[in-house]
Amino acid sequence: MPEQHLVRDRQLSPDELLRLDREHVWHPYGPMPGRAEPLVVESASGVRLRLARPAHGRTELIDGMSSWWSAVHGYNHPVLNKAVTEQLGRMSHVMFGGLTHEPAVRLAARLVEITPEPLRHVFLSDSGSVAVEVAVKMCLQYWRSVGRPAKQRLLTWRGGYHGDTWQPMAVCDPDGGMHQLWQGVLPRQLFVREPPVEYEEAYADELRAAVARHADELAAVIVEPVVQGAGGMRFHSPEYLRVLREACDAHDVLLVFDEIATGFGRTGTLFAADQASVSPDVMCLGKALTGGYLTMAATLCTSRVADGISQGEVPVLAHGPTFMANPLAAAVACASIDLLLGQDWQQEVKRLEAGLRDGLAETGALPGVREVRVLGGIGVVQLDHEVDMAAATEAAVREGVWLRPFRDLIYTMPPYVTSDEDLARICGAVTAAATAG
Numbered sequence: 128m129p130e131q132h133l134v135r136d137r138q139l140s141p142d143e144l145l146r147l148d149r150e151h152v153w154h155p156y157g158p159m160p161g162r163a164e165p166l167v168v169e170s171a172s173g174v175r176l177r178l179a180r181p182a183h184g185r186t187e188l189i190d191g192m193s194s195w196w197s198a199v200h201g202y203n204h205p206v207l208n209k210a211v212t213e214q215l216g217r218m219s220h221v222m223f224g225g226l227t228h229e230p231a232v233r234l235a236a237r238l239v240e241i242t243p244e245p246l247r248h249v250f251l252s253d254s255g256s257v258a259v260e261v262a263v264k265m266c267l268q269y270w271r272s273v274g275r276p277a278k279q280r281l282l283t284w285r286g287g288y289h290g291d292t293w294q295p296m297a298v299c300d301p302d303g304g305m306h307q308l309w310q311g312v313l314p315r316q317l318f319v320r321e322p323p324v325e326y327e328e329a330y331a332d333e334l335r336a337a338v339a340r341h342a343d344e345l346a347a348v349i350v351e352p353v354v355q356g357a358g359g360m361r362f363h364s365p366e367y368l369r370v371l372r373e374a375c376d377a378h379d380v381l382l383v384f385d386e387i388a389t390g391f392g393r394t395g396t397l398f399a400a401d402q403a404s405v406s407p408d409v410m411c412l413g414k415a416l417t418g419g420y421l422t423m424a425a426t427l428c429t430s431r432v433a434d435g436i437s438q439g440e441v442p443v444l445a446h447g448p449t450f451m452a453n454p455l456a457a458a459v460a461c462a463s464i465d466l467l468l469g470q471d472w473q474q475e476v477k478r479l480e481a482g483l484r485d486g487l488a489e490t491g492a493l494p495g496v497r498e499v500r501v502l503g504g505i506g507v508v509q510l511d512h513e514v515d516m517a518a519a520t521e522a523a524v525r526e527g528v529w530l531r532p533f534r535d536l537i538y539t540m541p542p543y544v545t546s547d548e549d550l551a552r553i554c555g556a557v558t559a560a561a562t563a564g
């Protein structure tokens with residue numbers, strides 16, 4: 128077995144890595160083998176990814192993506208490294224059934240402290256999609272437990288994204304998105320049209336009417352508050368969250384906020400729900416939870432939901448991932464939250480917002496560009512056509528920046544530690560990508 132030999136005995140060259148990658152490794156949202164060759168990252172530090180082999184003349188790229196919203200403090204951060212290493216010296220993992228540990232307890236208490244008021248109980252899982260699965264399970268089980276099993280459907284607005292496992296897929300945008308293939312197979316959920324950017328009373332009425340009409344079969348309304356991420360990078364008025372809260376209260380429907388992308392300051396407030404001073408019954412967190420270090424997500428709920436479930440016919444929440452509450456992830460999550468809240472993070476996100484507005488001010492006038500929008504640490508350029516991924520990515524790499532466009536969108540959500548200079552380069556790269564793609 129010469130191949131195994133090769134993998135075991137020595138470091139692989141970039142060429143060998145790419146060959147084996149192509150042969151064996153599946154990448155996100157791709158065919159097997161992949162069509163485009165990935166870049167090999169050797170290490171990362173601060174906001175920079177270091178490549179194993181130069182790409183278009185660059186060996187280092189400024190990360191404009193925060194590794195999909197997560198690496199808000201940048202890479203190889205001494206404080207986060209220390210948290211992981213110290214925890215590693217104690218234990219990397221123990222099962223969570225019948226056992227508990229300080230990192231998990233501290234994290235749960237901290238999350239309850241910083242999230243909106245009535246959220247009180249925390250279920251820790253290993254990825255955002257699972258956190259959404261758990262949220263849906265909580266809501267459906269709540270209604271079963273209190274004797275209303277007909278309430279088992281979900282309502283959301285179009286243009287959303289909630290993850291790639293089964294229940295989350297069913298509330299992702301049913302048309303534009305990646306999950307169109309599964310129409311007719313997925314549970315059929317209820318959709319209202321995409322929320323308008325500005326507050327419109329007519330749309331608020333549509334939301335109220337939809338909740339009222341379907342109240343008897345609705346377990347919950349689930350939405351991404353203020354920013355719809357991977358479903359289309361659209362923003363909407365926080366007022367709609369208040370409308371949903373009132374409609375859900377009036378008609379006995381639970382409200383779930385998926386803050387997996389928006390949590391931990393990205394939109395300018397710690398949680399997007401804070402912009403409307405609205406509290407959901409269930410909240411999902413992930414992505415930046417561990418500062419991008421390790422995979423972990425959380426589903427928080429109120430005592431009403433927890434009590435309902437725990438006093439039902441089957442008085443348990445039947446969910447328990449093997450790596451639930453992983454101590455390494457919990458320890459680094461605690462450190463990441465302390466790091467964030469121990470600085471003037473609002474100021475940093477404002478600085479990013481101003482830099483993005485400034486750096487993308489002219490981009491909207493380019494041919495092929497439909498719209499430029501900025502909110503908090505998020506900058507989006509929407510084209511009037513499907514982006515040419517290869518051309519757009521190459522243009523960004525030539526500028527020394529890592530971007531990952533999709534559909535008609537070239538966007539960036541840089542780490543909060545990105546300097547003004549690096550931010551200007553990111554904006555330059557977004558613009559170059561918009562021109563090339």
Ligand SMILES: *Cc1c(COP(=O)(O)O)cnc(C)c1O
Pocket residue numbers: 254255256257259288289290291351356357385386387388389413414
């Ligand atoms: C990324 C994302 C998810 C899924 O999280 P994974 O960790 O990728 O499973 C769910 N909801 C939202 C809003 C997201 O942005």
